[in-house]
Amino acid sequence: MVAKIILPYFGGGSAVWTACMLFYQSLLLVGYLYSFCISKLKTVYQQLAVHSVLLVVGMALMPLSLESIATTEISTQPFFDIFTLLLLGIGAPYFVLSATSPLLQYWLSHSVKSVQVYRLYSVSNVAAMMALFCYPLIIEYNLALSMQVWMWSGLYIAFSLFNFYCLYQVYRNTDKKTTEPVQTAQSKLASGVNIIRCIKWFLLSATGVILLVSTTNNLTINVPPIPFLWTLPLALYLLTYILCFFDERVYLKWYWNLMFSVVSLVALFLFSIGSQFAITEQICLYLVVLFVACIICHGEIAKSKPGNEDMTLFYLILAAGGCVGSVFASILATELFTQYYEYIVGICLVFVLSIAMEWQKQQGKVERKLVYLNVVGCLVFVSLFYLMQSQFNKYNVYESRNFFGIIQVKDIVNIDNPQRRLIDGYTSHGAQALAHQGKPMPLSYYRPETGVGVMLNLMANNGSGNKVGIIGLGVGALAYYGQAQDEFVFYEINPDVEYVAKRYFNYLTTSAATIDVRSGDARVSLANDYHQNGAHGFDMLIVDAFSSDSIPQHLLTREALALYEQHLAADGVLVFHISNSYLDLRAIMSGIEAQSGLQSRYFKTSDSATDTDQAEWVIFTSNMRYLADPQVVSKSVPLREVSQNVIQWSDNHSSLLSVIKL
Template identity: 40%
Template sequence: MLATIVIFISAFLLFQVQPLLAKSLLPVFGGGAQVWTTCLLFFQTFLLAGYCYAHLLVKFLDIKKQQIVHLSLLLISLLALPLGLSDSDIKEQASPEFALLLKLALSVGLPYFVLAATSPLLQSWQSQSLNSKVYKLYSYSNIGSFLALLSYPFVFEPWLTLSAQSWAWSLVYGVFVLLFAGFIGLALKQNNYTQAVQSDEIATSLDKRLPLWLLLSACGVIILTATTSAMTQNVSPIPFLWLLPLSLYLLTFILCFHSAKVYQRWFWLAVFAFSSFIGLMLFFIGSQLDLLSQIVLYSTVLFSACMICHGELEKTKPHQSKLTQFYLMMSLGGALGTAAITFIAPEIFTLFYEYPLALGLVLALFIYSLISTEQFAKNRNMVLVAGGVLVLLAPTFIWLNSQFTNHDTLRLRNFYGLLSVKEVSINGQMERRLIDGTTSHGTEIIEPTYLQGQPQSYYRFETAVAQLLNSQFNGAQVGFIGLGAGTLAAYGKHRDNYTFYELNPNVVATAQSHFSYLNNSKAQVEYVVGDGRVQLQKQKEQGQANRFDALVLDAFSGDAIPMHLLTLEAMQLYLSQLKENGVLAIHISNSHLDLTPLMRGLADELKLKVHFFETKAKQAHEHNTHWVTLTFDEQAIASFKHLQSPWPNQKPTFIWRDDYSNLLSAL
């Protein structure tokens, strides 16, 4: 019983710390979905290290020495408490992926490592002390992980600040170490372990199913991370949307390893065969669906895919004597799958092609698993059906992809996301659009040529931001957090100075090479590459303050909101960079989130005058745009204040802080 409790708590802590640290890191690395993917790589890699360490202990030491070594390491890990991000400086020239991984390793590396090793070690010991089904302990471990993920967005995040969460985690970790020490003490006192009776050849030989275990576990993680990226490219990478896919992933482990009856091959093959075509459609047109529909459909595809991957793992699991070898291969597959998504996919794919490829890989591995078993004759029909679905998926994908990319003139991908330039004909006019994820971040008419250079889309002449920039005196100093296609540079006048802060270097290069707004601007245009808030803070520390007549915040990737740009502390920083009568303009147009209560809440807290401006679309291809202005001096917006709109609702206000934010409040 005590072993089950220790395994449960270790798994709970192992997965509770993941969203906590990832959320803490978002402001440092720009708030993109790739932050979570890179965090997953760290967690998978240290899980692999923990499993490898457990396997080596079991292989080379007797049980008593294993317990003493692991308990010693647990006690040493207490020195890393309380939990918190490392304050160590990381060279700015380091890649964001490397910098993020290093910060995690310095902050939680040792505690996470020993937690990862706890479950396989305890299961190995139990297999030699009792005639028990230790694979059920694995399902209990996954239940702990599942509850940790499920509780975070609904229990911990809404009620506790990040610092309170860190202290709570550290306290429970200390309790866990005490419980583990008690377990070791009882075990050493009773000394009732029996050595495994299998021969050395059986216990240490490499199983022929190793490649299958490796590939199935890698495929499960690939479909998990690809689904998470797809779900969060248009909504902030909030813990809820991180943890829902990961929870479903773990749930399939729980179901498959708790009872072999849950995974019925014919049933799950039929479900996934249907789901794979839904997944293919989602890849191309998912952004046109509402948020709830996207979540339900993506979750269905992910769940059925993971049921096949993990169901096949359960059906091919080895004897208990090779338990740590089995877990080692599973964790290695998980680490390799996440590494492929983090490092390889962005280098070779300009879209999230790993998602449709993962759908095909599930079917291919299902066929491989059936063929590699001794009951192939009995499974021949399933092999034919799975092969038929795979054959149909390939041409469907090729045709849809050709339609989707037909208008692309440029596609780029890096750590910060997807970027493409499309040229489309609208009402007889040829438009060039900058697409970030699946959302337009700037449009320019290139034919007829006399319309070239005129601001379009969210920045057209009637919008509040256009009115604000036009109202500025000649020689104004204006800052912009977020560049897009550089459309707002078109409003620059002689002697104006426009400073654009842009996180993604690909955006700067594309705006300069494919759009004319920046090159033709009358203003003096400067660029600062890096997170806008971080760069403004650095400039403030260097003595640059109170210098902008207007500051425009438009740094959203797709419909995703980097929450660290909208906290109380961020607003205070923006105000410190504005002149006394300066204006802060924030673009809050969004398909999924209502940010108006947040804007009113922040204005009330900071004693600012806040106004809401809605510019309705006059043509079918235009957008309704929502801008908010905040200022201490209403005279600064006197020339266009009469264009303000009534607030769309009177929902209760709220504010976000660096130490506390809950995006569910804005959904």
Template identity: 35%
Template sequence: MIARYILPWFGGVPAVWSTVQMFFQILLTAGYAYADWVSKPGYKRERWHILLLCLSVIGVLMLSVFWRSPITPSSDWKPSPEAIPVLEIVKLLMISVGLPYFLLASNSPLVQAWFHRLFPTQTAYRLYAISNIGSLLGLVSYPLLVEPLFTLPVQGWMWSIGYLCYVGFALWGTIKALQHRSATVIYPEIEASDRPIRLSWSDRLLWIGLAATASLFLLATTARITQEIAVVPFLWVLPLTIYLLSFIITFANERYYNRNIFLGIFIFSFLAVIWAVIGLATIPIIIQITIYSLCLFAVCMICHGELYRLRPQQSQLTTFYLLVSVGGALGGIFVTFVAPVIFKGYWEYPLGLVLAWLLFFLTTFHRSETGLKWQRLMLWAGLICAGFLMYLFISLDLESSVLLQRNFYAATRIKVLEPTNESSQRYVLVHGMTLHGVQYLDPEKRKLPTAYYSETSGVGLAINHHPRRRNGMRVGVLGLGIGTLAAYGLPDDVYRFYEINPDVIEIALGKGGYFSYLQDSSATIEVVLGDARLSLERELQESGSQNYHVLVLDVFSSDSIPVYLLNREAFALYLDHLAPDGIIAVHISNRHLDLVPVVWKLADHFSLHRLLIDDEGDNERAIRSRWFLLSRDESLLSIPELTTRARNMNGYTTSLPLWTDDYSNLLQIMR
């Protein structure tokens, strides 16, 4: 919720989500460390907890006076252009939700420690399963109920009221725990047997390793199925649901985790993954998703089941949870920050399988268990298979690509289509399942616009038939790709591209000699590195309107559409940069999202004339595409070359609410 709120302030790039994620992961670890400190015997540290709870309430009440809600900062807190984004994000999160989240993070281990103190004959670990049920309910209810029904400020108030209710219960529980610390021991024989046993470093390292492997494999599986298998909105919810379910099952009762059964499931799914990787192009998507989901379930059940099997006595559960959170953070840090630097593709997936297999047998041999010969053979057989899978991932990626690279933003690759046909041979730039551009190698076809941008596409028609076509045009493009639209450039034109990914810019500018649209163009080419909305805001503030005759929005073809570029505030900015005789061309080709009602509602709000143009393409040079053309000037869209190609939208209406920075709902537009 808070990440969605500040997203437009920092451009909505993956770095925002990653920074927010790591902030909460680190604060979760800090909360667990704090819980471990509070629960230790000795000085009545619960008093500090009461103080912090009261301070958090004061903070919530004070912020509610100055902000739209206690956790949604006012516009005065927007970062300046010179600010360091990561530091600004951390500052905003610390001020808005830092202390409340810190206390919420400490709640689960603290409650379990106090439960054990009050009821030493009962197991407290089941409470961890219950807390994960709450997490799962929150995960599912937010996109299905909360986000579609309430704006972000209202969500902020709902959360704040819920937090104040939590503080009331937490104060009551803390006072009870404080009173019981001084009370007479009810079960002296249990207290004596439950005195802390010194934890070995092997136990500690296994806890961290198992938690890190499950976290790493969760993120690796999410990337695999959402970027390489199926580009479907909300598909990321499936892996996270499986991850939480494994915690719920394993920590609910020890008998729910049968080592032999889940080893068998792991081996079966492991081999199925190898089959899926080899036959990627021929296996139905639903079967692939099922295979990867089953493998994730097996890995998480093994990691979390072994964690529960290796759990310490209940008097040391806060230390246990602290090290589990450290492991989870390390897994996330590796995938988010380390893997993009050391890997060219999403190769942490087979690495996660190697680690899971290795850790399973390490825990089998642990604590003086017999290291049977068959177990050692299984260990080496599994490592060999996992190594083979890693070889498959790397070799298939490298063999199918002439260029493969990865950075913080994405893994991009360049492929060759029809390499044996000289007239049809062409390079394509792809990210996961999303196509970003196609260019022929044949010199006679090399300068032709292709894919979604051919002469018969909506954007091609808008540029070619604009009244200023021969008199010098200013064209702005949000999303560079390989720079295909530069093929329309004439000597007096200026084409200005906005792109967040520096690797994409290097490729479009000619790195490796694969694409040459920018170099071949007769127009003046300008490329702006950075988020498009932030860049446009900065330009408007510093130098005024860019006065674009055509402004192209080409960032909505994948499932992860940047909604902050398709709402009221964004379109108000686009219109500020549009010339009086300007056209906004919005590319809305999307297999899973129907963006027509979203753009239609925006056009209604700003009283824009509109045309919807569908181009069937020719399946080689031109790809099927859908474009919305919008303008203040009706005459620009009334020429026969456009109207004859436009879809008849007479009588079309939509009840979809207007999207804003405070409200958007992808569920309503899913096909």
């Protein structure tokens, strides 16, 4: 819920969820550290008293307030901006939530002799998994964000009151003068924590989180960053904990290691050519790989868990491993790698840890066979990865990675018309002929016969001195249409894209128009411009901002449209690029038409022998001169002819499930 609230202010990309995961893992570590420390107090009575005070503080901070989000300024370190924002907004209540589960299990081990407290860990994860599925399928789809915040605040108060009841029952049934937990025969056998076991827990926990975060990143390269796709990997990650801690027999070592050797090859093909699979195939295959890998990690953790007396230390080490894994996958990997290689690192770690754990035992023939299986599997995986990457990267001219994603510049020379392309994720975001002379002709979605090309040429034919706003820079191909005395203002959130457009492509430098590239989120920039300097008066405003095939929802809401209309000239044209492999945005366009009262035209330009990219553009205007132009009439149709559904989004309520292509 909170990730969805802050999404518009940080570019609408999946990295927002990754940053939220880092916050989640970090506060989980702090909460578990608190649980470990409080369990060392002299008596259970003192422990209950301290935690009761914390519960009261958490309740006093309700209802949840996130008003500071609207005034957030994005710095050059968005991860830390998000972390600080979440810490100030929900840090205290989440700290209470993270500390509660291990403490209740620890106290229960004092008062109930026959209970298997580790099974409560499974139960708590079942509840978390149910909530994860309920949010995107029921809550997000039906409730506005403001109502969601109030509902969460109410549930948190109910949670706190129930905790007071649990603390009272623990107080009644526990000897207040002791801190020693009840030990069953099983827990006594499991005691004897040493440094090797602690390192094992730490590394296995870190590996699971690395795979969780990297799977989410890879899964949302080409598909929109919606909560449903965020929560699926996390839910499956929790499911492996549930199964392994509820019944250790779920983890059949030979079976799951053999399965992993097979699915590791699936992971390799997904990493290299994932865009060739349909969206449902990508989701299913990524989740299968994650499930098998996490079953191994969490199965090994469950089989080596300690007795009740070391429970809080055990959870603390798991949280520390998870936090370090999240830091690696969220921050360090962005600095170390130019692609999502942390996914490959996670797969290799599963192999290496499986080998190390079996090599340490060496008990019997089966364990030796498992070592050989994992050694061969790891060598095959690494060898194939090297061969495939050397082929896929041989056309690379430049590649970079930052908070907003991965971009590559490739020279494609093995085609009839050699091109230089900008690739964001796996999707081409513009191209330029390598053999061009003088001013390069736009290719791909921006060629003259597409909707945007037709409209920009019409505007140029009606005179110079036009002002055009463009949300999304790409390679700067639209600058080609600029004439002398025109002004083209580009809004681009990713600084690496601006660098590439100026360094590796010629559209900006050869344009006759005055070019102004402004950094930052377009909607935030336009709002600031309006408040500081008034309306731009754009003759044309083009919305072409997407990261790979994922589109930020906050650029398509009722409030965003109102902002666009403020900056648009009276007879100006509003243009949307809606080409997308995974989303059908025509119903959203119909909603914009209904809200604006402007007339619409839908352009669909098919691929050709010289250009394989199919382009879909929608225009909105009240300018009858444009609407009656023969080119517009021949190349477009009214939007209502291709879309009967009408969907209107707002900042308070939107769901991409309503437009996703399945």
